[in-house]
Amino acid sequence: MVTVNDVTQMMFRWAPPELAMDWDNVGLLVGRGDREVHRVLVALDVSPDVAAEAAETGTDLIVSHHPVMNIRWHAQQMQTLREDTRLGGLLTELVKRDISAMCMHTNLDAAEGGVNDCLACTLGLQDTKPLNEEKIGRIGTLSCEKPLEQFLSDVVKSLSCNGLRYRDGGRPVHRVAVGGGACGEYIPQAIAQGCDTFVTSDLRYNDFLDTQGLNLIDAGHFPTEDVVCQEIVRRLRETFPELEVTKSAVHGDAVKFYMR
Numbered sequence: 001m002v003t004v005n006d007v008t009q010m011m012f013r014w015a016p017p018e019l020a021m022d023w024d025n026v027g028l029l030v031g032r033g034d035r036e037v038h039r040v041l042v043a044l045d046v047s048p049d050v051a052a053e054a055a056e057t058g059t060d061l062i063v064s065h066h067p068v069m070n071i072r073w074h075a076q077q078m079q080t081l082r083e084d085t086r087l088g089g090l091l092t093e094l095v096k097r098d099i100s101a102m103c104m105h106t107n108l109d110a111a112e113g114g115v116n117d118c119l120a121c122t123l124g125l126q127d128t129k130p131l132n133e134e135k136i137g138r139i140g141t142l143s144c145e146k147p148l149e150q151f152l153s154d155v156v157k158s159l160s161c162n163g164l165r166y167r168d169g170g171r172p173v174h175r176v177a178v179g180g181g182a183c184g185e186y187i188p189q190a191i192a193q194g195c196d197t198f199v200t201s202d203l204r205y206n207d208f209l210d211t212q213g214l215n216l217i218d219a220g221h222f223p224t225e226d227v228v229c230q231e232i233v234r235r236l237r238e239t240f241p242e243l244e245v246t247k248s249a250v251h252g253d254a255v256k257f258y259m260r
Contacts (some may be wrong), residue, residue: 015111031100
């Protein structure tokens with residue numbers, strides 16, 4: 001018999017909780033640790049659509065990257081549990097359906113083989129190393145130097161982006177830093193370590209305006225982190241072959257692009 005606690009311990013062996021930022025909320029956030037698990041659904045977010053998918057498929061446990069609740073993002077909503085709010089309605093539905101939710105966030109960003117290693121591998125980077133002391137982000141090199149336009153096309157194809165934003169730093173692409181999710185604060189570290197290109201997301205206008213000599217690519221929050229979901233599926237299947245583990249079929253990028 002496999003329990004929620006068994007899956008939690010396995011995930012924490014991969015991504016220890018001490019790797020998480022102090023503001024983060026990781027581990028089992030909804031449900032009982034002693035509950036038996038037969039079906040696991042993996043998604044980047046525990047969205048209402050993912051919760052509905054879990055209910056329809058008889059899922060016992062959702063394993064996600066983003067926390068279903070986090071004081072940094074949901075401070076006001078966490079004061080109450082009301083079905084007429086997005087978070088309250090989602091949590092109520094999970095509890096009613098007896099669906100547990102486990103979330104591995106910045107600890108999985110930093111972990112070996114986690115979000116940033118998956119992102120670096122997907123983009124074809126070699127000889128990777130951490131971008132900073134927190135191990136959020138990676139630096140690696142391409143096997144051969146590429147024009148920026150070719151690399152932009154490779155990023156869109158590799159990450160299945162709806163589109164991307166970028167600044168041309170006037171250099172070909174060879175030494176690349178990556179940061180899954182919102183890692184704009186690490187731009188100075190990428191420059192200091194001699195990178196010609198930085199791939200991340202959620203960049204501000206001033207990031208593009210003020211950053212000189214660096215190819216800066218905002219490939220979107222979902223595409224730069226969703227790459228880890230299939231690796232979660234693979235590891236869960238390998239560790240618990242008796243479980244039915246699937247990646248969400250309904251969850252996708254919340255950001256869409258309109259072009260005339």
